[in-house]
Amino acid sequence: MVQDLTLYREDFDLGHSDLAPPWEACVIPWTMDMDPGIEEYKIFTDGSKWNEQVGSGAICYDSNGQEEWSFSLRLSNNASVFIAEAIAILESIKRILHINRICSIFTDSRSVLMALASYCDQTSIIEEIKLILKDKRNIVLCWVKAHVGISGNEIADSLAKEATRRETIDINIKFSKRWLKNHFQRVIKERWQQRWEFSLKARYTYDLMPQVSTKRCFGDFYINQFLTGHGVFPVYQMRFFGKNDICHCGRDQGTITHYLYGCPTFNQIRQGYFPSNFVNLGLLELISLPKVRVGLRLMGQFLLQKCLD
Numbered sequence: 001m002v003q004d005l006t007l008y009r010e011d012f013d014l015g016h017s018d019l020a021p022p023w024e025a026c027v028i029p030w031t032m033d034m035d036p037g038i039e040e041y042k043i044f045t046d047g048s049k050w051n052e053q054v055g056s057g058a059i060c061y062d063s064n065g066q067e068e069w070s071f072s073l074r075l076s077n078n079a080s081v082f083i084a085e086a087i088a089i090l091e092s093i094k095r096i097l098h099i100n101r102i103c104s105i106f107t108d109s110r111s112v113l114m115a116l117a118s119y120c121d122q123t124s125i126i127e128e129i130k131l132i133l134k135d136k137r138n139i140v141l142c143w144v145k146a147h148v149g150i151s152g153n154e155i156a157d158s159l160a161k162e163a164t165r166r167e168t169i170d171i172n173i174k175f176s177k178r179w180l181k182n183h184f185q186r187v188i189k190e191r192w193q194q195r196w197e198f199s200l201k202a203r204y205t206y207d208l209m210p211q212v213s214t215k216r217c218f219g220d221f222y223i224n225q226f227l228t229g230h231g232v233f234p235v236y237q238m239r240f241f242g243k244n245d246i247c248h249c250g251r252d253q254g255t256i257t258h259y260l261y262g263c264p265t266f267n268q269i270r271q272g273y274f275p276s277n278f279v280n281l282g283l284l285e286l287i288s289l290p291k292v293r294v295g296l297r298l299m300g301q302f303l304l305q306k307c308l309d
């Protein structure tokens with residue numbers, strides 16, 4: 001169940017595309033070179049998500065390979081791994097702002113590097129990194145392959161994982177547009193599912209399709225009558241218009257089951273369009289077969305004519 005949240009305008013990171021004129025937009029280059037120059041500092045950064053909890057970690061080595069500092073910060077749960085990777089870089093940059101020699105920041109997140117190298121509107125964290133690095137040419141961003149045993153990267157990875165297990169949140173992340181969109185989609189779907197489960201209407205269709213889905217769409221006039229039980233069937237005609245509910249063949253009530261599996265009027269259609277094992281198949285399985293759908297439309301047309309006679 002999606003939790004109820006009360007959020008305000010200031011809780012959201014909606015980007016700043018309306019503030020920065022295009023000529024002020026900048027991009028930050030990055031390299032795949034593991035050793036881009038004579039570094040004073042080598043910093044490895046990483047982000048991680050575990051059990052819905054998110055963390056950022058980084059470790060900094062001096063030119064002698066000695067650890068200078070490290071951090072392990074837990075972010076609020078709404079942060080994505082992308083944000084966690086970006087925060088690891090941003091927090092590292094803040095710690096080396098005063099240093100004027102070359103510093104290399106290593107990350108295994110290509111998506112963050114590509115966001116920094118893009119002119120497109122980004123989250124405010126990416127924009128903040130861009131703004132700082134624009135004038136700090138001594139800070140070099142490098143891509144490093146993850147999980148290939150590079151010790152600095154492995155340590156940053158464990159620091160980020162360790163952060164996800166911390167009890168308290170160190171940095172509250174604003175809600176992104178993407179998070180908001182996903183959240184609304186989840187809420188809408190949950191409410192739709194609840195309405196579908198507790199409604200007193202359309203229980204025949206509910207038994208066929210108890211789970212709501214945005215990926216399913218039936219738009220055929222005749223097939224939809226089989227899926228809803230509404231329309232041409234005598235049992236429906238009796239419920240709504242008080243007509244006789246017995247099939248024109250006189251053998252049974254005019255139900256969907258009767259027409260699919262029993263009514264002798266449609267023996268030829270069943271032979272021509274249904275698979276030989278049709279008695280073992282449910283309505284949805286039958287409808288999934290294109291040839292059966294043709295047969296069902298013919299049945300629907302015939303029954304409609306009977307209704308109008």
Ligand SMILES: [Zn+2]
Pocket residue numbers: 247248249250251252258262263264265
């Ligand atoms: Zn019949």
